[in-house]
Each structure stands twice: as C-alpha cells, then as structure tokens.
Amino acid sequence: MRTSIATVCLSGTLEEKMHAAAAAGFDGIEVFEQDLVVSPSSPEEIRELAAQLGLSLDLYQPFRDADAVGPELFAANLRRAEAKFQLMNRLGTDTMLVCSNVGTAEIDDDEVVAGQLRELGELAARYGVRLAYEALAWGRFVDDFEHAQRIVDLADHPSVGTCLDSFHILSRAWDPAPIEGIAAEKIFFVQLADAPLLSMDVLSWSRHHRVFPGEGDFDMVGFMTHLVRAGYDGPVSLEIFNDAFRQADVNRTAVDGLRSLRWLEDQTRRALDGEPVRDTLGLQALPAVEEPAGYDFVEIRTGRLGETTRLLHQLGFALGGHHQSKENVQLWVQGPVRIVVNDDVPDGSPTEIAALGFEVADPDAAIDRATRLAALPVPRSQGPGEQVLRGVFAPDGTEVFFCGRPADGVPAWLGEFGADEESHDAALVTGVDHINMAQPWQHYDEAVLFYTSVLALAAQPSQDVPGPSGLVRSQVMRSASGAVRMPLNVAPAAAEQGSFVGAAYPEHVALYCTDVFAAARRARRRGLDFLPVPQNYYEDLDARFDLDDEFVASLQELNLLYDRDADGEFLHFYTGTLGTVFFEVVERRGGYAGFGAPNAPVRLAAQYRRSQAEHRARTEA
Ligand SMILES: O=C(O)c1ccc(O)c(O)c1
Numbered sequence: 001m002r003t004s005i006a007t008v009c010l011s012g013t014l015e016e017k018m019h020a021a022a023a024a025g026f027d028g029i030e031v032f033e034q035d036l037v038v039s040p041s042s043p044e045e046i047r048e049l050a051a052q053l054g055l056s057l058d059l060y061q062p063f064r065d066a067d068a069v070g071p072e073l074f075a076a077n078l079r080r081a082e083a084k085f086q087l088m089n090r091l092g093t094d095t096m097l098v099c100s101n102v103g104t105a106e107i108d109d110d111e112v113v114a115g116q117l118r119e120l121g122e123l124a125a126r127y128g129v130r131l132a133y134e135a136l137a138w139g140r141f142v143d144d145f146e147h148a149q150r151i152v153d154l155a156d157h158p159s160v161g162t163c164l165d166s167f168h169i170l171s172r173a174w175d176p177a178p179i180e181g182i183a184a185e186k187i188f189f190v191q192l193a194d195a196p197l198l199s200m201d202v203l204s205w206s207r208h209h210r211v212f213p214g215e216g217d218f219d220m221v222g223f224m225t226h227l228v229r230a231g232y233d234g235p236v237s238l239e240i241f242n243d244a245f246r247q248a249d250v251n252r253t254a255v256d257g258l259r260s261l262r263w264l265e266d267q268t269r270r271a272l273d274g275e276p277v278r279d280t281l282g283l284q285a286l287p288a289v290e291e292p293a294g295y296d297f298v299e300i301r302t303g304r305l306g307e308t309t310r311l312l313h314q315l316g317f318a319l320g321g322h323h324q325s326k327e328n329v330q331l332w333v334q335g336p337v338r339i340v341v342n343d344d345v346p347d348g349s350p351t352e353i354a355a356l357g358f359e360v361a362d363p364d365a366a367i368d369r370a371t372r373l374a375a376l377p378v379p380r381s382q383g384p385g386e387q388v389l390r391g392v393f394a395p396d397g398t399e400v401f402f403c404g405r406p407a408d409g410v411p412a413w414l415g416e417f418g419a420d421e422e423s424h425d426a427a428l429v430t431g432v433d434h435i436n437m438a439q440p441w442q443h444y445d446e447a448v449l450f451y452t453s454v455l456a457l458a459a460q461p462s463q464d465v466p467g468p469s470g471l472v473r474s475q476v477m478r479s480a481s482g483a484v485r486m487p488l489n490v491a492p493a494a495a496e497q498g499s500f501v502g503a504a505y506p507e508h509v510a511l512y513c514t515d516v517f518a519a520a521r522r523a524r525r526r527g528l529d530f531l532p533v534p535q536n537y538y539e540d541l542d543a544r545f546d547l548d549d550e551f552v553a554s555l556q557e558l559n560l561l562y563d564r565d566a567d568g569e570f571l572h573f574y575t576g577t578l579g580t581v582f583f584e585v586v587e588r589r590g591g592y593a594g595f596g597a598p599n600a601p602v603r604l605a606a607q608y609r610r611s612q613a614e615h616r617a618r619t620e621a
C-alpha cells in the first residue's frame with residue numbers, strides 16, 4: 001500500500017516534516033499550502049529535497065471556494081487556480097485538492113458547479129494537473145461524497161475526479177458502501193482520518209479532534225474494504241488536524257502515523273480474507289498476534305528498596321528469590337502474581353512501574369509484529385542458560401515484554417530466581433485485576449494505537465474523572481477475554497493549584513482477591529499506610545445505596561470503598577503512593593465489570609491532599 005501523510009499532521013517546518021515523514025517510512029506527502037507559503041525554500045528546492053528523501057509529492061492542497069459562485073468570482077478563481085497550477089509544475093505535483101465551497105457559494109445547481117469544475121479541469125489539463133474534488137462535511141451546498149461524485153460525473157472531464165476523506169464521510173454518518181460503485185479511475189485521492197465520537201459541530205470536530213486510524217471510534221477497516229472493492233490503487237494518505245499532534249515531537253507523530261497505516265493495512269487484509277476481490281492496494285498482512293492471556297510479571301524499579309518490599313509484604317507478597325546473575329533484582333510472589341523488584345538505579349530514585357510482561361501464545365510472532373509496527377526493541381542481556389525475554393518500549397517508556405505461556409503455568413524464568421515450587425493455597429491475592437498507566441497528554445492517542453496494534457487490546461469508551469487539579473481522562477484498554485485490562489489515564493497538565501507537586505501522576509497495580517476484608521486486615525496488621533477515606537464518603541455511600549450500618553462501619557474501619565451496579569458489587573482499598581506507584585486491592589462480587597469509577601474522585605482528592613502536605617513538609621524543611 002502506498003502511504004502518504006499531509007504536512008498539516010506534523011509539527012515544525014516543512015523541511016522538518018519532510019525529513020520526519022521520510023524517516024518514518026512514508027512513500028509520499030501532501031503539501032499543505034500554508035506550510036509552503038511560510039517556508040524560505042523555493043518550490044524547486046522542496047522538489048529537490050523530496051527527491052533526495054525519496055518522497056513523492058502526492059497532492060497540493062487546499063484550493064478553497066472555487067465552485068458554485070457567480071461569473072465574476074469564478075473568473076477570479078480561475079486566475080487564482082492558474083497561479084497554483086504553475087506553482088505545482090515547479091513543485092512537480094500533479095494533483096490538487098479542491099474543497100467544496102463553504103464560504104462564497106451562492107448557486108445551488110449541480111449543472112453549474114459541474115460546468116465550473118469542467119472549466120477548471122480544462123485549465124488544469126494544460127498544466128498536466130488533476131483536480132480531486134472533496135465534499136467537506138460542512139460544505140454550503142455539497143457536503144456528501146455521493147453528491148460530489150454526481151457532480152464529478154456530470155463534469156465528465158478526465159482531469160476532474162474525487163477525493164474521498166473518511167472524516168467527512170464518517171463524521172456525518174454517510175453510508176460509505178456506495179464508494180464501491182465509484183469508477184476506480186475517478187477516485188483521484190484518498191485521505192484517512194479517524195476521530196473519537198463527540199457531539200459538537202463538525203467543523204470544530206474536524207479541525208481539532210481528528211486522530212490516526214485506530215485511535216478513534218470510526219470503522220476505518222470497513223472504510224478501507226470499500227476502497228479495495230472499488231479498485232482504488234492510489235496512495236492512502238493521512239490527513240489529521242489535531243491540536244496535540246501540532247505540539248508533539250514531529251518524528252514520534254510520523255512514526256505513530258505510519259504505524260496506524262501498517263495496522264490498518266493488516267486489518268483490512270484480514271477483513272477481506274476469502275473474498276474474491278482484487279487487492280489493488282497491495283495490502284501487507286502483519287504476523288498475527290493473539291490477545292494476551294494475562295500478565296506474566298510486573299517489574300517495579302526503585303531506588304527505595306526497603307519501603308517497596310515492605311509494602312509488598314504488607315499486601316501479602318513473599319520473597320520468591322534473588323536473581324542468580326543480576327545482583328539488584330528480586331522476585332516477590334503471591335499466588336500467580338509475580339512482581340520483579342529491580343533496584344539497579346541510584347539510591348533514592350523514585351519507585352515506578354518499569355515493565356509489564358504479557359503472556360502471549362507466540363512471543364516470536366509478537367516481537368516480529370511489534371517491530372514491523374515500528375516499536376523500539378528493549379535492549380536486554382542474559383547470562384548463559386538464562387531465558388531470552390524480548391520486548392519493546394510503549395510510548396510512555398514502559399517496557400512491554402512478550403512472554404510465552406508455559407504448559408504447566410510456571411514460567412521458565414522463575415528458575416533464575418531459585419523460586420521454589422510452593423503451594424499458594426493460602427494466597428488471598430489471586431491475580432492482577434488491572435494495571436492503570438498514566439500517559440503524557442500529547443502521546444495519549446499514540447498509546448491507544450500502540451496497545452491496539454501491538455497487543456490486540458481494544459479501547460473502551462473514555463471517561464473523565466474529576467480531581468482537585470483538573471479532569472483526568474481515563475480509557476480502558478482490554479483484551480476480549482478481560483484477562484488483561486489497562487486503564488490509560490491522562491492527568492491534567494501542570495495544574496495551577498499544586499497537583500501532585502514534584503511527582504509525576506501516579507500509576508497503579510490493582511490486585512484481585514476473593515476476600516478484601518481479610519486482605520485489608522492483614523495489611524493493617526502489617527502496618528500498611530492506607531489511603532484514607534473521609535467520613536463524608538461513607539455518609540454519601542449510605543445515602544446512595546441504603547446499606548446496612550454495620551456493613552458501612554466495617555468498610556470505614558478499613559478504608560474500603562464500595563460500588564454497585566446491576567451486575568454486582570465492587571470493594572477495594574488503596575495504598576499510599578511510593579514514588580509514582582501505588583497499589584489497589586479489589587474484590588468483585590457477581591458480574592461487576594467496572595473499576596469503581598464513582599470512587600476515583602475520592603482517591604484523587606485524598607492523593608492530592610497528601611501530595612500537598614508532603615510538598616509543604618519538603619519546602620518547610
Ligand atoms: O478543514 C478544512 O478546511 C479542510 C481542508 C482540506 C481538507 O482536505 C479537509 O479535509 C479539510
């Protein structure tokens with residue numbers, strides 16, 4: 001599949017955007033007029049740079065408000081267009097995007113619009129230029145692709161064709177299936193953008209909230225299958241207007257974009273599997289990867305070993321052993337949960353989640369797939385006879401390892417810790433319930449695509465949780481079986497009133513148990529620092545759920561939180577935070593499938609009070 005990206009997707013100068021697109025592996029770019037106008041490079045120099053970088057200049061855009069106007073304005077538009085055709089000749093670009101008129105349109109007549117496009121096409125032909133007519137979702141008279149296509153057909157000129165942009169089609173909920181009926185040679189260009197479903201005016205939605213395929217809610221794979229069935233064989237180009245992308249590192253965004261196309265290509269190939277359709281796009285499949293069956297291990301890195309292992313002990317973990325060759329690595333276990341504690345960092349370094357090991361059916365296929373999706377491999381060494389563990393960096397720097405699934409349920413690497421085959425009958429904690437990872441706001445969409453494409457997790461609808469220093473966006477990535485659940489959070493950017501002062505927004509590991517009262521009592525006996533829950537919470541709980549007084553008192557005594565829905569109940573408690581990590585212990589009763597979202601603001605407020613108090617203590621000292 002020939003890949004392209006519009007320069008508007010990327011931050012920086014035109015030259016930086018071109019270098020980033022080429023380095024990420026795109027075949028071509030769409031030149032946004034604005035990027036060229038502000039560049040000190042001449043069109044010839046841009047053409048030369050593109051040639052050096054091996055990039056084709058696939059499209060020049062946009063040409064606005066050309067059609068549906070009176071004769072005088074149209075004459076002016078022809079003059080304006082001719083100057084652009086001359087410029088395109090200097091650039092060496094042969095396709096120009098013409099948007100349906102949003103500003104100056106006054107004649108709502110398809111014959112007139114088609115006639116004007118034909119005239120424009122006639123002029124374009126003299127310069128060897130083709131016009132790709134795009135129905136903007138907010139066009140004055142033309143706002144849907146089928147209407148635009150009727151006009152293109154009426155224009156009936158070899159230099160006049162269609163540009164299909166998935167955003168303009170899917171945002172208006174137009175059925176994309178009629179794409180299949182468009183003559184392939186009339187589809188001059190294809191632009192892709194995904195977007196989260198938002199209820200807002202479509203112009204603002206388009207200009208600020210587009211994301212790469214796989215990062216939003218549109219059915220991008222379905223859209224692609226229609227293109228293939230239509231026989232489209234041109235470039236597939238990303239056109240994303242997004243406020244975060246405009247500020248993010250240009251190289252990262254370019255890689256993220258290419259990953260989205262590689263993923264989409266793979267998914268489309270699979271969706272068409274078995275269908276007798278000619279693959280005009282040349283879709284490449286990736287090595288298949290099944291969703292993970294669970295967590296193999298969690299690795300905590302800390303320069304504060306004592307308080308970290310004490311906390312694990314308080315939660316019921318026992319030392320499983322010390323690594324035979326790595327001096328600073330130890331294993332803590334409880335039931336099937338394995339936590340590797342690595343203190344190979346300077347003393348006092350903050351405690352953090354460093355790595356996650358996922359159980360996958362075929363680790364080699366998983367690493368192969370991840371590498372083809374441009375994920376960076378984690379450098380890792382092992383001693384003679386030790387297990388080879390391979391992984392890649394997630395967008396936030398967390399190491400993601402692909403671990404095999406041993407037949408007997410005992411990973412081979414456990415032997416390197418001299419871990420004994422113990423019975424875990426007495427373990428209160430029986431699994432990892434979920435792992436909550438904080439994401440930098442500008443890489444959030446990238447993280448969603450990473451976990452979707454690399455680990456076959458699916459994004460659930462996102463929620464906003466109110467905290468004292470802003471709203472925390474939360475979206476759960478989960479495997480279909482539910483064995484792996486990872487809420488991704490975006491903390492408010494540097495809030496003005498404190499906000500987790502001096503520390504990054506915390507992440508957490510939630511442990512599953514069958515008796516949260518017993519786990520909490522054991523933890524209290526071992527001196528755990530619980531996150532305190534205020535009296536007001538329990539009064540509100542009682543008002544909302546009409547609970548038994550004794551039950552509420554037992555919750556309050558142990559700082560337990562509670563939630564209930566039609567399917568069941570959820571009981572949980574939180575530990576204090578070490579560095580950027582805290583733990584949660586949860587008990588699910590019945591079919592409760594949520595994460596106690598109504599209680600998250602209580603946690604955020606309690607953590608905020610604590611971090612403010614610690615900050616005061618530090619500054620006063
Ligand atoms: O928002 C716009 O104006 C705009 C311009 C060009 C496009 O291709 C598009 O999809 C939107």
Ligand SMILES: [Mg+2]
Nearest residue numbers: 134165191239
């Ligand atoms: Mg477009």
